[in-house]
């Protein structure tokens with residue numbers, strides 16, 4: 172150990188040492204949360220915090236990136252009907268044309284976003300617990316720099332809790348935010364991440380030192396003023412390593428009880444904690460997850476029965492196509508998943524129907540250079556009954572107006588008489604009970 176380091180780790184006088192002779196209940200009564208002696212868990216310490224911090228650094232960065240990608244996948248720049256955060260301004264600077272392959276792209280992105288988010292809950296809570304004494308330190312503000320640091324911490328902690336809460340509420344109690352989940356989660360994400368970057372820049376050196384150096388070793392005193400270890404620790408009931416193992420086991424439990432809803436069959440049954448886990452709805456070709464049933468969406472037999480026809484419009488005018496006429500056109504098959512923003516997905520289903528590019532050709536466009544399309548459902552209310560698809564999505568030969576799935580007609584709940592299915596796109600683009608396709612450049 173060199174001389175400088177030795178000096179830095181010299182014992183400091185402890186703040187207000189507690190009279191050891193007092194009985195325990197009294198020792199507690201004499202202190203307030205602002206008093207370092209109040210916090211007695213021997214598990215708290217810079218290294219414990221640093222280990223959790225590094226896990227969060229990787230995990231929350233992944234959540235931020237997959238979150239931004241998920242938003243890009245909505246084609247928000249294409250049309251107002253797609254833009255779930257109107258007024259995002261320059262925060263949308265990074266938007267790009269979401270590709271149509273590989274077909275599992277959105278499934279992977281959103282599975283990671285939601286499942287990793289759920290699994291990080293115990294880590295986030297443990298990290299906040301490990302530094303909670305600092306919330307109460309007095310004086311609350313020591314200097315201008317300290318004031319700025321505390322404000323950034325407020326945004327950091329508040330932002331993290333806000334993002335986890337809105338995300339979890341959205342997947343657990345679907346649609347508690349009438350149309351407003353997206354802006355809340357999007358803006359919250361940016362606020363949180365800005366504070367997170369500032370915090371990481373400030374604390375990473377300290378975390379690295381803590382992880383490299385032996386601050387956990389017996390008899391070595393903390394090198395940093397910010398050391399969250401208690402000056403008067405209670406007797407240990409668990410080692411720091413043991414406490415980390417408990418947090419890790421909690422994360423694994425969250426993972427094991429939610430990851431299954433990104434798969435079909437027996438694996439889905441393991442997802443006990445989240446919607447779209449558990450049993451598949453029914454058996455047979457249409458026995459895969461349903462987001463909203465026809466009844467929930469207010470779509471009736473009268474809307475989708477004999478009288479139904481698809482309206483296709485473009486430069487060639489307006490064409491009405493019955494289901495029989497659609498079935499008489501060239502039929503194509505594609506194996507594609509449904510992957511919802513809420514993180515659940517199905518494995519590939521075999522969809523069969525008419526290619527969107529062929530419908531664009533009917534509307535008067537060259538089939539190899541089709542334009543964008545506005546898709547509208549016969550559904551009368553609800554925010555997901557219209558969506559705009561970009562030209563690259565219309566052009567992909569796997570993008571279908573599906574009439575059948577897995578060898579059978581679509582069930583009413585999966586969108587009979589016709590639904591959209593597009594490779595690599597969020598589930599919300601796969602409009603069910605389609606009534607109208609309007610082809611044309613949208614931007």
Ligand SMILES: Nc1nc2c(c(=O)[nH]1)N[C@H]1C(S)=C(S)[C@@H](COP(=O)(O)O)O[C@H]1N2
Pocket residue numbers: 459460461462463468509510511512548550553555556584585586597598599600601602603604
């Ligand atoms: N008309 C209509 N289509 C819709 C929706 C809707 O609410 N209305 N929900 C979308 C969403 S969010 C998803 S994830 C998929 C789910 O398809 P599924 O119910 O067949 O699994 O349908 C999409 N198509």
Ligand SMILES: [Mo]
Pocket residue numbers: 462510511512513598599
């Ligand atoms: Mo969805």
